[in-house]
Amino acid sequence: MVERNVVVLNLASPLPGLDRYFRLKIKVKGEVVEDCKPEVGFSHKGLEKTAESMIPIQMPFLASKIDSSSGISGEVAYSIALESALSLKVPERANAIRVVLMEISRIASHLGWLSNFSLAVGFVTCYHYAQRDKERALRFIEILTGSRISPNFCVPGGIKGDIKSNVIFEFLDFLTYLDGRMPEFDLLLTDNKFFRGKVDNIGRIQREHALTLGLTGPNLRACGERMDIRKIAPYCGYENLNFKVPVGRRGDCFDRYQVRMKEIRESSDILKGILSNMPDGDVYIKPLIDVHSRKIEEYARVECPHGELGIFIKYDLKEVPTRFKVRTPSLVSVSLLRDAIINQRVSDVGVIVSSFDICLSEVDR
Amino acid sequence: MIENIEQLYLKGILAKVLLEEKISKVPSGRKVEVKVLEKRIDIKLDGRDLIDVLMKLRESEKLSFDFLDCIICYQEKGNFSLIYQIYSTETWQTLSIKAVLPPGTSSIESVTGIYPAAFLMEQEIFELYGINFEGVNYNANLFLPQGDRNFPMRRDTDG
């Protein structure tokens, strides 16, 4: 039976909220969405199978390709998995620099998300402002590691390079500059009634339903659950740092935006604290035992800007792993899209999808 | 506020101590190994006992494990094993259940009745490894082209 006024639309890449390649079939009656079905798999490249032929010196580069907006997260996850399995000791200075890199990647990733989100809502000025600040943050990752997107910097046992004192002064100058930029974003977006009218009470998800599907990261914190891997299962010296975890209330698009803006401020505070008190010492200790010595089966997780990134490795007395499995946070966000889009207007679909910060190279691996 | 944290801590410790007694007895009589480590609890069991143990864990008052994080599948010398990573939302305690499938088989009961999050994870494992989950029919492919049934992650050679 054919219903009247029901149209099936295939939304794909040209919309500003749906970047990369991702297809969403929605069933529309009038202006209201009735049903939706996402289709993924356009970036499936076989990362897990490729890892089964890589020796340990090649693994950090492959692990940095998991999350394309913050490449250091995958490397840190792989390193701490091997370090806890082989009981390797990491010097304090290496842990401090790892924290520095992870926090500046978080700032860069959130600013990149902000530029896409404001383009989806319609505020083109913020796209330009956020991209300019994101480029300045990526410049610091490049000064430290040599590359913007795939650093290839963190290895089991420490890190590959050191940080000089003149770079620390430039870093602190950048953080002071960023502190002056955040009130500008507030003026343009948070306190702007036209922006609030477009994102308030749109795309709500319930906290209990999100927990049953396994959601993590800023999307879950916007629903009211205080869950952060840096506090639950600390790694790399996060247990000694003092920082707050921002939480929202309603679970709509505005709360997801607000949680990420507050996280940028918290990351900036963490960076100021740790750069002023950098411990001395080496940055790398050569491991005395390696993957040939015993059977390894270990699961490690870190807090990447999208949520909880988990890596499972299994070595069986050979140089190449038997299994390399990646648990990515964006796959769950794709399954939650259906609950967020139903009974909303078609013109809001781009805004809602963009507010979840879905990284498609993570979903498809 | 402080009382609540103490109560949760005591609940967690007590529940860990009592856990081993509760889970070790399964109706079929097969062996269930429980190891309580500093950061997580490891359980190893046969694939056919999985649902019994999970129901007991889910219904515990003091420490209910209700957040399924991920399902990991690997193949060792032709035998499949599945690892379920589960958290408890009260204390965020980690639990790691390894279900070893009997040698030569590739089918296990689905846990989507207990954890709705398992639907996508089992679909991916079926598509890449070919493990049959009884009770649910996974037709459409997520990552591979439609109709592709090559199971690319399987290892044909030894180890």
Next chain:
Amino acid sequence: MDDDKNISLTSEYFKSFVNWGRCFSIGVYLVGSGCCAQEMESIFNPSYDAERLGIYHVSSPRHADLLVVGGPINDKMADDIVKIYSEISMPKWVVANGACSCGGGLFGRYGNLKKLRDLVRVDLFVPGCPPRPEALIYSILRLKLKIKSTVH
């Protein structure tokens, strides 16, 4: 009429004038997945600003002159790339961005990854993993030499 002395529409001078105009108005349609996509979109930043060179971003293949493909290409994506390529009208050019679309790259050993030159006719290859935004802008500037010799 004396064709040697008057400038008619088929003369060499008029064609080179039209090709010179084409060089400064290149509409770019980006298709990307993975790490290369983030660097490809960055060329329209205020920091790199490709628009001052005449390169602008379009959201439909019908408005485009240049197709830039980045990231690994599997079976599902290959069908769509061929369809998009057929929708762009002549004259059109293709740039393969990054190691994965040039020849498989890091993931080339996995069975079903394709190379871009087996699907469409490629004009320029940009190596890198991922290539910097300046590399992509430089490669489009080098493409202008090819544009200047268009016959269409």
